[in-house]
Amino acid sequence: MSDLLKRLGIGAGIGIVVAILIGWGTYEIYFLKSVLDGYEFLSYDGRMRSRTEDVEQMSIDDVVIIDIDNNSVAPPEEGGLGNYYDWPHAYHGQLINTVTSGNPSALLFDIIFDQENTFNFELVNALNANNAPTDESLAEVTGQFLSSNDPQLILEATYNSQKTYHALVFEQE
8 A cells, every 4th residue: 555545544544533532522521512612602703703794783773673571471360461372373463563554674573383273263253153242242342352363364464564574494294
């Protein structure tokens, strides 16, 4: 075997052994993992800074963040709306309509909307269609419930605004 092939073989062998030791060490030796993680974090920060060097900085006043806070997700007994996964999608549709009335450049949702349980809406809607309440106050409450819980509202609001963007999740079924 030629001298060059021997050197390449030895170099590749040493490289593989070092890679295995570092891989094993990062999981088994906390100190080594923290050193390598620190290097990776600094390296990542540097890479991100270099990508945004030429980008003009904008004022934070140009951005409005609507946050789901602890008061929002408090139990209904405490004045909150409960777990936001259980909120009717119509709430988000009402939010879209309200925010887009101010003509924003864009409205971005960082919420993943799972398929909504619309049993209550469908039940009240069917009862109302087949046997409309004769009592005026009951008819008013039924109408309010149906308009504020309509699952189509988020779709219509998103389509009508033309500025609303939702997070996407692709799942394998």
